[in-house]
Amino acid sequence: MSNILKRNLLKACARPTVRVNSQRCFSVSKHYFAEEEEERPKFSTQRIEDIIAEFEKPLVQSDPTDIDPRTTLLYSVEKFKPRSPVISQKNMDKLRTQLHNAYTVDQLATIVIAHKLKRKGLKKGQLINSIIEKHWGIKTAQQLKEEEMKRQLDIIKQTFPASRQELFFIIGDNGSTIRNIEQENQVKVTIDVQSNQYIVEGPSAAVVKAKREILTHLNIKEDTMDIPTSVVENSNLKTEISNSLVDISKVAGTFITMDDNKFILASISDDAMENAKRLLSLMLKELDATSDLSNKTVVHDNAEFTVLPLHDPTSMTFYDKKLNWSRLEGDKEVGGFKVLGGEEKIANLQDMKQLLLKPLGEQDLDQVTMEARFGHLLFQNANITKKISTTEVLNLYKNRTLFFPTMPPRQLTSPFIPMTLDGGFHQRSVQLSYTNKSLLEGDKEMDLKKLHVEFIINENGDITLKNITGIKNQSVVDILGIYGSVDIRLLAKQAIDFSDNEELTTYFSDKCELTSYSELKAPKGHVINDESSMILSDITFLNKKRFMLDTGLVGINYIQQQDKRVGRTEMIVNSVDPETLKSSNSIDRWPSFSNVLSKIASRWDYST
Numbered sequence: 001m002s003n004i005l006k007r008n009l010l011k012a013c014a015r016p017t018v019r020v021n022s023q024r025c026f027s028v029s030k031h032y033f034a035e036e037e038e039e040r041p042k043f044s045t046q047r048i049e050d051i052i053a054e055f056e057k058p059l060v061q062s063d064p065t066d067i068d069p070r071t072t073l074l075y076s077v078e079k080f081k082p083r084s085p086v087i088s089q090k091n092m093d094k095l096r097t098q099l100h101n102a103y104t105v106d107q108l109a110t111i112v113i114a115h116k117l118k119r120k121g122l123k124k125g126q127l128i129n130s131i132i133e134k135h136w137g138i139k140t141a142q143q144l145k146e147e148e149m150k151r152q153l154d155i156i157k158q159t160f161p162a163s164r165q166e167l168f169f170i171i172g173d174n175g176s177t178i179r180n181i182e183q184e185n186q187v188k189v190t191i192d193v194q195s196n197q198y199i200v201e202g203p204s205a206a207v208v209k210a211k212r213e214i215l216t217h218l219n220i221k222e223d224t225m226d227i228p229t230s231v232v233e234n235s236n237l238k239t240e241i242s243n244s245l246v247d248i249s250k251v252a253g254t255f256i257t258m259d260d261n262k263f264i265l266a267s268i269s270d271d272a273m274e275n276a277k278r279l280l281s282l283m284l285k286e287l288d289a290t291s292d293l294s295n296k297t298v299v300h301d302n303a304e305f306t307v308l309p310l311h312d313p314t315s316m317t318f319y320d321k322k323l324n325w326s327r328l329e330g331d332k333e334v335g336g337f338k339v340l341g342g343e344e345k346i347a348n349l350q351d352m353k354q355l356l357l358k359p360l361g362e363q364d365l366d367q368v369t370m371e372a373r374f375g376h377l378l379f380q381n382a383n384i385t386k387k388i389s390t391t392e393v394l395n396l397y398k399n400r401t402l403f404f405p406t407m408p409p410r411q412l413t414s415p416f417i418p419m420t421l422d423g424g425f426h427q428r429s430v431q432l433s434y435t436n437k438s439l440l441e442g443d444k445e446m447d448l449k450k451l452h453v454e455f456i457i458n459e460n461g462d463i464t465l466k467n468i469t470g471i472k473n474q475s476v477v478d479i480l481g482i483y484g485s486v487d488i489r490l491l492a493k494q495a496i497d498f499s500d501n502e503e504l505t506t507y508f509s510d511k512c513e514l515t516s517y518s519e520l521k522a523p524k525g526h527v528i529n530d531e532s533s534m535i536l537s538d539i540t541f542l543n544k545k546r547f548m549l550d551t552g553l554v555g556i557n558y559i560q561q562q563d564k565r566v567g568r569t570e571m572i573v574n575s576v577d578p579e580t581l582k583s584s585n586s587i588d589r590w591p592s593f594s595n596v597l598s599k600i601a602s603r604w605d606y607s608t
Helices: 003-014 045-056 069-080 089-102 105-114 124-135 141-154 164-171 173-185 204-216 235-252 270-287 353-360 390-397 502-511 586-602
Strands: 017-024 027-034 155-161 188-192 197-203 221-226 255-259 262-267 296-300 304-310 325-329 337-339 368-380 387-389 401-405 426-436 450-457 463-482 486-497 513-516 519-521 525-527 533-549 552-561 566-575
Touching (some): 141 155, 164 173, 164 188, 235 255, 270 533, 296 390, 304 390, 401 566, 450 533, 486 586
Parallel strands (some): 296 463
Antiparallel strands (some): 155 197, 221 262, 304 387, 325 368, 368 401, 368 566
């Protein structure tokens, strides 16, 4: 350090000072000003020498061999990049000149290759343009204007004929296919259903590419399925089915129409075709007016019912939500009951045990499980008066009926204390229901009618097989207007526990996979034995809350049905052993079970 610099440093350090702190951006700087009026402390000579020694230390230089020249080159060129993606022509010329003077052809080629741009055959000016326009994306306003004019001149609009089937697959699930085609190809696709055509608008090359992609979605296969005679002869039922085909087509990913006495199915995959046939078979079973889902229906003896409209499309399946439904609200007084369509009298709810068990016969009653669901038995609307008597219910009942579980009133559920299941108040599960194919065809003489598989959904998204239950037979009794407010569906089932069946447990554990919060991948069918072939009829996600009321296990289930795309809440009561919570041998607990049902029904009131 020079002697002059040392002397100046000594003067500055020895001068009396006042320190002033000032905030600037994100740092604090200290300014020193001469202060003549007051004596200030001075730096010691030793301190000044230390400061001078720090200044005289040589700079620490890195070894030039440690630095990659290519990295330095790539870093240096980025300093020339403008902040704005659009610059003036003057600044563009200046930028090109700077790059031309700063780098050689070989250096520019190295930069272009590093950013995976074309190098071969390019001269120095072209390499500079490649860096500016392709790597940085910098253009002038004039360039953008010229490109837009060129693009507008290249815009074309082409119209292509298409069948209704083809339009269905071009649109895709809720328009997903057509949206993807538009976004990926930067075109606009318009569907003209009335004229059976679609219009593609955009740059000529993009239109050609979009048309090519559309054709990949039109490798359509066709098949047919017979419409049952009972449906063909019932014009109203046939109309209901026709009105539901649009929604079923969306769910199944298959275009379905009716022609004479057949369903015409068009699909682009074998899996979608089989899924459509499965859903159609299940729908026909549920819509079949000649097959009641309940064995018996019980009504009040000599009571009057009020007909109330009920329409809840968000909770109903796609083949139910388009219909108008009514429910019956009975008198509040508790009276006797009688079987609809007969003269059999029943004094009260506790005396319905034999009516429920009669269809099951006398064998294997020790394996019978019982449950009850609360909701409303719905009737398809008819031209009737608001008030109807018990004798008129039978005429209304001849129309198709539907038992609809409904959300219980909060005043009923709030006093309950949840039970702890697997460490928490809630348990999330998914249930698969399988139906014997022969049952869909009307054959009731079979060893196994249904199969229920339940998985527990863990917090990490995995599923654990909980149980597999086969249903040999079941009995269903619907009771209208318990305490005037709610209907009850009683179910008694002869069950077989397949949880120890190694073949079934391995099969479902390997085949079932949770793909999302409310989607499960599951096999559509399974052969139990040489005579029993099962078809998947429902996948239901449940968030379950459980309560104990006396000796009954009361559950509030929040349900999402995967195939039918509906959600609802239901209340269900199972007859269980109060200590083990097992549901077998339910018949022995009928008195306490029926008493729980009476307690809940008497408190089921939306008005309080």
